[in-house]
Amino acid sequence: MNTKINYRNSKAWPFIEAHKILKKIYKEKEKKIINFETGYGPSGIPHIGTFAEVLRTNMVRNALKEIYDCKSKLIAFSDDLDALKKVPEDYPFQDKLLKYINFPLSSIPDFTGKYSSYAEKNNNLLKEFLNQFNFDYEFISSTKKYNSGDFDQCLLKVLENYENISNIILPTLRKERRASYSPFLPICKETGKVLEVPIKVVSKEDGIISYKDQNNKEIETLVTKGNCKLQWKVDWAMRWSALDIDYEMNGKDLIPSFELSKQISRFINNKVPINMPYELFLDQNGEKISKSKGNGLSIEEWMKYGTKESLALFMYQNPRRAKRLYFDCIPKSMDEYKKNRDNLVNKDRELIENPIWHIHEGIIPSSTYPVEFSTLINLVTALNTSDTNTIYNFCLLYIKKDLSQDEQNNLKLIINLAVNYFQNFILPKLKKREPTKKEKEVISNLIIEIKKSKAELSSEEYQNLIYKYGKLLYPENLREWFISLYQILFGSENGPRLGSLFYLYKKEKVLKILEEVIK
RNA sequence: GAGCCCGUAGCUCAGCGGUAGAGCAUUCGCCUUUUAAGCGAGGGGCCCUGGGUUCGAAUCCCAGCGGGCUCACCA
Numbered sequence: 229m230n231t232k233i234n235y236r237n238s239k240a241w242p243f244i245e246a247h248k249i250l251k252k253i254y255k256e257k258e259k260k261i262i263n264f265e266t267g268y269g270p271s272g273i274p275h276i277g278t279f280a281e282v283l284r285t286n287m288v289r290n291a292l293k294e295i296y297d298c299k300s301k302l303i304a305f306s307d308d309l310d311a312l313k314k315v316p317e318d319y320p321f322q323d324k325l326l327k328y329i330n331f332p333l334s335s336i337p338d339f340t341g342k343y344s345s346y347a348e349k350n351n352n353l354l355k356e357f358l359n360q361f362n363f364d365y366e367f368i369s370s371t372k373k374y375n376s377g378d379f380d381q382c383l384l385k386v387l388e389n390y391e392n393i394s395n396i397i398l399p400t401l402r403k404e405r406r407a408s409y410s411p412f413l414p415i416c417k418e419t420g421k422v423l424e425v426p427i428k429v430v431s432k433e434d435g436i437i438s439y440k441d442q443n444n445k446e447i448e449t450l451v452t453k454g455n456c457k458l459q460w461k462v463d464w465a466m467r468w469s470a471l472d473i474d475y476e477m478n479g480k481d482l483i484p485s486f487e488l489s490k491q492i493s494r495f496i497n498n499k500v501p502i503n504m505p506y507e508l509f510l511d512q513n514g515e516k517i518s519k520s521k522g523n524g525l526s527i528e529e530w531m532k533y534g535t536k537e538s539l540a541l542f543m544y545q546n547p548r549r550a551k552r553l554y555f556d557c558i559p560k561s562m563d564e565y566k567k568n569r570d571n572l573v574n575k576d577r578e579l580i581e582n583p584i585w586h587i588h589e590g591i592i593p594s595s596t597y598p599v600e601f602s603t604l605i606n607l608v609t610a611l612n613t614s615d616t617n618t619i620y621n622f623c624l625l626y627i628k629k630d631l632s633q634d635e636q637n638n639l640k641l642i643i644n645l646a647v648n649y650f651q652n653f654i655l656p657k658l659k660k661r662e663p664t665k666k667e668k669e670v671i672s673n674l675i676i677e678i679k680k681s682k683a684e685l686s687s688e689e690y691q692n693l694i695y696k697y698g699k700l701l702y703p704e705n706l707r708e709w710f711i712s713l714y715q716i717l718f719g720s721e722n723g724p725r726l727g728s729l730f731y732l733y734k735k736e737k738v739l740k741i742l743e744e745v746i747k
Numbered sequence: 748g749a750g751c752c753c754g755u756a757g758c759u760c761a762g763c764g765g766u767a768g769a770g771c772a773u774u775c776g777c778c779u780u781u782u783a784a785g786c787g788a789g790g791g792g793c794c795c796u797g798g799g800u801u802c803g804a805a806u807c808c809c810a811g812c813g814g815g816c817u818c819a820c821c822a
Contacts, residue, residue, distance in 0.1 A: 239763095267822095269822060271822080307822080310821095310822070311821095311822095313821055313822075314821090400819075401819095401820090402819085402820080404820095405820075460821085460822055461822090479817085480750080480751050480752080480816080480817060480818090481751095481816090481817050481818065481822095482817095482818090482822090483750060483751070483817085483818080484749080484750070484817090484818055484819075485818085485822085505751075507751075507752060507816085507817095508752095508816070508817075510815085510816075514814090514815060514816080515815090515816085516816065516817080545761095546761095548751090548752075549752065549753075550751085550752050550753075550815080550816065552759085552760095556759080560759090560760090560770075563770085599784090602770085603784060604784080605784095606784050606785090607784040608784090609784085610783090610784055610785095611784085622784075623784090625782080626782060626784065628782080688780075691779080691780070692779075692780090695778085695779050695780085696779090698778090698779095699779085705778095706778055706779080707777080707778055707783095709778085710778060710783075714783090722783060722784080722785065723783075723784080723785095724782095724783080724784060724785095725778095725780095725782070725783070725784085725785095727780090728782085
């Protein structure tokens with residue numbers, strides 16, 4: 229911790245959140261470790277929202293580290309004992325999965341055969357994403373925790389307060405649902421399904437309840453040792469106590485649920501984390517992003533066109549505001565990242581207000597890419613090519629200074645991203661125009677002249693030739709000539725300096741391109 | 748019905764007590780050689796309305812109007 233900085237006045241939200249934690253734990257003298265939790269439901273592939281939650285929670289954790297010397301832990305908790313409620317629309321083995329409705333996710337096979345269960349596959353996808361960002365986290369499987377008995381003590385407490393807890397939930401439910409509601413969901417020994425059935429308390433001391441199975445037979449079961457799962461709002465509250473959770477974020481859709489779980493926790497160990505609700509991501513039209521609709525962006529899609537840092541920056545900005553998440557966000561975020569990185573000053577005070585500090589957990593990279601991403605996209609568009617070497621060499625012509633190894637690597641990296649962006653979003657919209665009869669004539673004369681030259685031409689020589697023939701066609705207004713060439717060659721009104729481009733392409737390729745145009 | 752978010756340039760948004768900002772769009776000027784991947788110059792705003800706090804409000808508070816999302820099945 230740097231004592232010179234007054235963190236208390238920081239406007240950066242991770243510090244504001246960290247101070248809320250500090251304020252609370254000052255009262256708990258025994259506190260040895262601060263636990264941050266993020267939840268994940270592995271019923272489908274990880275959502276970008278889940279990812280955002282981990283990223284943002286980690287930013288708070290990092291801010292806390294800066295102001296308070298204390299151990300902390302980031303828990304990624306997977307609700308893999310939850311029952312499968314419906315088959316995700318994009319899942320390839322629809323029919324096979326349909327047979328497993330109401331089964332715990334961790335008990336469903338993975339039909340690709342690569343993982344031990346359906347939940348395991350999705351859990352691993354999440355871990356892969358988190359590992360890409362080098363998060364330091366502890367992954368916890370709900371199934372393992374229930375089965376190991378780690379939750380037993382808290383489960384018995386829930387049973388002990390069965391009536392009190394039920395009374396909190398029941399008023400929030402509709403009549404039909406009230407009849408069948410129970411905080412405990414027995415896992416059927418015969419079928420393996422998670423049952424939503426009314427239960428009777430048999431013995432609070434021994435932790436035994438009973439329910440009627442599908443054949444109307446009265447079955448007794450322990451609530452402990454993985455025989456029962458808690459209904460989720462109770463489950464959430466139980467987890468706070470069992471895992472001693474100090475901080476947890478949630479989407480605004482869970483605000484009412486959080487309030488209920490908070491009440492429930494009074495009957496367990498009364499542990500309620502500091503909480504920050506965040507706004508949900510919207511798509512281009514302002515609608516909620518959902519996997520089934522396929523709108524908005526997935527993590528993979530972002531990573532195809534932007535760096536992980538640009539994604540992290542997007543997640544950092546204004547978590548309490550609903551933000552539209554679509555393709556246009558990527559170049560903007562890429563440019564803002566560079567701007568923030570270039571604006572970095574060494575003053576501590578300003579450093580912690582800069583998103584870059586939070587994105588990189590306080591360890592600032594020594595350099596970033598040497599050109600703005602949007603400029604690079606313009607270049608790729610102007611060159612109308614996906615050839616990364618040509619683009620790279622043109623960049624070097626333009627930058628005119630030596631690049632460090634890091635900068636070279638960064639440049640190569642974002643050129644690939646820019647090419648992807650160009651191919652998917654710009655190329656389909658470009659329309660090259662046919663040259664007029666006169667233009668064809670002039671271009672073919674240009675071709676002849678280039679052919680005449682024995683050696684390779686320099687960029688100046690190419691440029692001179694272009695001027696020479698342009699003057700024949702547009703003696704008063706050479707500008708028209710260039711606009712025409714750009715339209716014919718690239719489908720846009722602006723373009724690169726043609727002499728330089730031809731020089732990079734070399735004679736053979738230049739001739740090929742020009743001949744193609746006048747066919 | 749309840750909760751949350753948002754109303755700032757034509758569009759998308761940033762700013763969140765101290766002279767109204769960016770990108771894109773638009774208008775004008777610029778191609779025989781310091782980078783047209785553009786460059787230079789301009790136009791465009793009762794910062795939703797009304798009240799309050801303040802020396803001072805786009806910014807904070809209250810009320811309203813408008814837009815949107817979420818929850819009230821499941822998680």
